[in-house]
Amino acid sequence: MGLDWLLELLKGTLKLFLHPVFYYCFFIAAALGVSRVKRERKNFSVRSENAYFELRQLLPLGIVIGIGISIVTITAGITIPFATILFMAVLTILLSATTKPRLIAPVYVVGLAFFLTVVAGGEEWSVPLFRDAFHQLDEKIFPSIAALLSLLVIGEGLLILINGKKGTSPKLMKSKRGQRVGLHEVKRLWMVPVFLFIPGTALQAPFEWWPVFSIGTESYSMILVPFAVGFHQQIQGMLPKVAIQAFGKKVVALGIFLALLSVGSYWLPILAIGVVAIAIVGREVLTLRQRIKDDDSPFYFSKQNHGVMILGVLPGSPASKMALQVGELVTKVNGTLVHDEQTFYEALQRNRAHCKLEVLDVNGQVRFVQRALYEGDHHELGILFVQEEKKWGTAAV
Structure with missing residues (x-):
């Protein structure tokens, strides 16, 4: 039995290289690095970190967090329909087109994919290659998506808390009074690969070689899904390290709260809709409050009379x-x-x-x-x- 699980994990890992988001994340991270270097050279005629810095931050910590989330999802038997995974991949690419990294966050990608899955559950949609992907989408799968979202929000908070404070980028601007002031900015993209169970044979239909295994009377596939986690924060009123760590702790707290609510949705599946809605609204409130507080604060990096x-x-x-x-x-x-x-x-x-x-x-x-x-x-x-x-x-x- 142990050998069978090891083989499934190995097969699931190899499937990561078939996922377009895996390669797309590298492209976005590289673009963020190049954009930052251009802006820093414009401001200071020199760059702080080189253009590869964002690429180096893409995976290491994300892999560790992904392993932690995978252990929970596998142990808890959380299954995610392949239709939701398709929606998440498409949304990741579409939201990245806005050039706002913060929109490539779990609450928006997974949250919107959740509501699309709810809509698709009442329709008989069919797409090329994956004709069975939208079959058997009922309310029983809603709690699993909500639980996955809460785990990813906790992971996002940990990434912000641990990694977000590294290599913040200095920036120059003019205040409303026309004075030269400084601030710090962080634009980051992380990748969190997570092992997920996919119920049914949605993947075997287009790919006959795709392995399917059974637990009891149910059939499942396992796949390693790369989740993109975007983050953008600009800090003017305090030390960047302090501000980012404080924000990361709030995101972790939000994720824990959502996880507790998602447990209840297994007894009342309709509650999962509320969990996802709270996730999206709560994440927006955190961002808005941080921005208002920072805008109302005096500039920390400004000319001083005594140094x-x-x-x-x-x-x-x-x-x-x-x-x-x-x-x-x-x-x-x-x-x-x-x-x-x-x-x-x-x-x-x-x-x-x-x-x-x-x-x-x-x-x-x-x-x-x-x-x-x-x-x-x-x-x-x-x-x-x-x-x-x-x-x-x-x-x-």
């Missing part, structure tokens, strides 16, 4: 090796008080072999950092500030 605030730190630069952090305030350079970018670099050039900085950290504590400077080191230490007009571009927000 220059670090908007970004280039990876591998002297600043990175000195452990300088986004949001810290540099008050002195080589013993000289600095109050803007010009005085910072003037003080830095007075000693080209060594630099000593007095820094006010994010907790309001003063610390000193110093480092020898070597030939080939970044001449500006690799620190990004809210730059002067001559270096600032008219970035769209």
Whole structure:
């Protein structure tokens, strides 16, 4: 029995490479990286992370979370009709065409696929290749889709909480008063591969070689489905790491609440509709509240009278090796008080072999950092500030 399950898992994994969303996610992640680099070069004449950064974030953590969700779905015997999987694939591609990564989130993709499945349940739809995909869609399958959605929302929250804070992108804009200010933005796409049971023989009809196994009197197929999880957040009123982690915790809490509700839907299947509706509305409310709160907050990254605030730190630069952090305030350079970018670099050039900085950290504590400077080191230490007009571009927000 154990060997049979192992073979099914292996076959299900290989089927991942037949899913178009698997390849599409790589394309979207690469496009996000290229777009970010272009904007950063326009703002700062240099990019922070390279264009492959988003691609590197696509899978590692998503695989771990996908394994966790797969264990729950397999153990609980959650089955998802193939019609819903078709809807999710189409919706992922259609919603990505809006160029808004946040719309490629489980609540929208799986949620809309759920309601399309409800509509399809009352129709005798037939599509090429998958003529049996829309048969036997009754209310018994609604709780399973709602349960899967709640698990994916928890996974999304964990991705935001753990991975979203990494590599946030510094950005420049003009405030309503015409002042130059900075903010941070994260646009990310993750892939979460999940093993799912598909009831019936919907996949065997077009592909005779597709393996089907039986549990009791029922037939099932197993497939590894790649779920795209998009995320976009812009932070202007606080440290990006703090804001993103706080938002991730709220998404996790929403997912747990939905999971508890979805359990009840197995006794009352119609409740699954309410679970999915709450998921969509709840996720929108979280996004709207975060945006309103941030818009009402003063800009965290703006010109300071008693130092220059670090908007970004280039990876591998002297600043990175000195452990300088986004949001810290540099008050002195080589013993000289600095109050803007010009005085910072003037003080830095007075000693080209060594630099000593007095820094006010994010907790309001003063610390000193110093480092020898070597030939080939970044001449500006690799620190990004809210730059002067001559270096600032008219970035769209």
